[in-house]
Amino acid sequence: MAETGHTQRVFSGIQPSGGLTLGNYLGAIKRFVSMQDGGSETVYCMVDLHAITVWQDPEALRRQTRELAAGFIASGIDPERSVLFNQSQVSAHARLGWIFNCVARMGWMNRMTQWKEKAGKNSENASLGLFAYPSLMAADILAYHATHVPVGEDQKQHLELTRDIATKFNQVYGLDFFPITEPVIEGAATRVMSLRDGLKKMSKSDPSDMSRINLTDSADTIARKIRKAKTDPEPLPGAVDGLANRPEARNLVNIYAALAGISVDATLAQAGGRQFGQFKTALAELAVETLAPITSEMARLMHDPAEIDRIIGQGANKAAAIAEPILDQVHDIVGMIRSRG
Numbered sequence: 001m002a003e004t005g006h007t008q009r010v011f012s013g014i015q016p017s018g019g020l021t022l023g024n025y026l027g028a029i030k031r032f033v034s035m036q037d038g039g040s041e042t043v044y045c046m047v048d049l050h051a052i053t054v055w056q057d058p059e060a061l062r063r064q065t066r067e068l069a070a071g072f073i074a075s076g077i078d079p080e081r082s083v084l085f086n087q088s089q090v091s092a093h094a095r096l097g098w099i100f101n102c103v104a105r106m107g108w109m110n111r112m113t114q115w116k117e118k119a120g121k122n123s124e125n126a127s128l129g130l131f132a133y134p135s136l137m138a139a140d141i142l143a144y145h146a147t148h149v150p151v152g153e154d155q156k157q158h159l160e161l162t163r164d165i166a167t168k169f170n171q172v173y174g175l176d177f178f179p180i181t182e183p184v185i186e187g188a189a190t191r192v193m194s195l196r197d198g199l200k201k202m203s204k205s206d207p208s209d210m211s212r213i214n215l216t217d218s219a220d221t222i223a224r225k226i227r228k229a230k231t232d233p234e235p236l237p238g239a240v241d242g243l244a245n246r247p248e249a250r251n252l253v254n255i256y257a258a259l260a261g262i263s264v265d266a267t268l269a270q271a272g273g274r275q276f277g278q279f280k281t282a283l284a285e286l287a288v289e290t291l292a293p294i295t296s297e298m299a300r301l302m303h304d305p306a307e308i309d310r311i312i313g314q315g316a317n318k319a320a321a322i323a324e325p326i327l328d329q330v331h332d333i334v335g336m337i338r339s340r341g
């Protein structure tokens with residue numbers, strides 16, 4: 001990871017707005033685990049305040065937050081080595097988010113692709129929170145002075161905005177206070193695509209369940225979804241340039257490489273020339289082998305919701321211990337009186 005003037009700290013977040021997909025696992029969680037295991041200081045967050053920028057049923061939101069925590073832990077996030085918590089338990093996020101609402105400009109927010117896609121033609125009726133979403137995201141990261149943020153490709157623009165907010169804050173107050181965060185978007189699976197359409201991102205909100213693999217899917221369901229995944233009639237190419245203009249083929253090869261932890265070149269060296277039927281069988285086996293232990297561990301953890309709540313409560317205490325002193329400094333910088341005993 002690149003050096004910055006600030007101590008290295010990793011932060012990332014996932015919305016508890018539905019079940020976890022293979023896209024979240026490969027594009028985010030698997031990489032969160034390797035950063036933790038590589039010895040970085042890691043802070044991971046279930047961003048429930050972000051989730052409510054669109055309607056969430058309260059009971060479903062609680063369940064999804066616990067399920068996401070279970071997904072993190074089952075995938076290898078160790079709450080003793082990483083800080084794992086839900087955003088709303090640490091008020092620093094919302095407080096810094098407000099201050100950043102006063103730093104960010106309307107024009108910056110208007111340019112966000114995710115805003116345009118999510119609000120669509122109905123923007124008059126979208127929540128104000130959905131518009132301000134990226135400034136809360138900048139607050140998540142900067143409340144910890146995080147230097148590195150692992151995410152999937154779709155979050156790149158939000159991380160550029162985070163850098164813009166940090167730069168503008170530093171400039172207007174004449175200080176080098178916030179780090180200029182590095183996005184970490186690496187590996188074969190930074191953009192896992194839908195199994196039904198190689199040009200669309202795999203997403204928990206896609207109406208077709210066949211388009212995605214959920215971390216809660218059974219082995220049979222995973223195998224069936226992969227068998228039915230859209231492909232083209234050609235056999236697999238022997239080298240990467242043979243994937244040009246073959247989005248579905250490219251997607252399955254990327255997924256295989258990311259699951260196996262090998263490069264796309266190495267995958268094609270093994271599989272080049274094979275028909276998709278055969279390749280899909282191997283892919284389904286690999287996916288089940290990787291995901292089944294995670295799925296069953298998630299189910300086991302979900303039997304004890306009180307224990308999950310205890311773990312993320314402790315995580316929130318650790319998170320607050322990092323963020324609160326940073327927020328105190330922010331208030332001093334901005335000119336807020338702090339006189340409570």
Ligand code: AMP
Nearest residue numbers: 014015023027028151152190191192202
């Ligand atoms: P979200 O579920 O939108 O909160 O996303 C959580 C994390 O998973 C972010 O880092 C996303 O970039 C990543 N992610 C979501 N969908 C995909 C996908 N289809 N491919 C790769 N990464 C993804």
Ligand code: TRP
Nearest residue numbers: 011012013014015047050137140
């Ligand atoms: N916007 C991210 C997503 O939808 C989730 C998120 C919120 C996040 N805050 C963050 C990711 C801070 C990284 C860092 O995927």
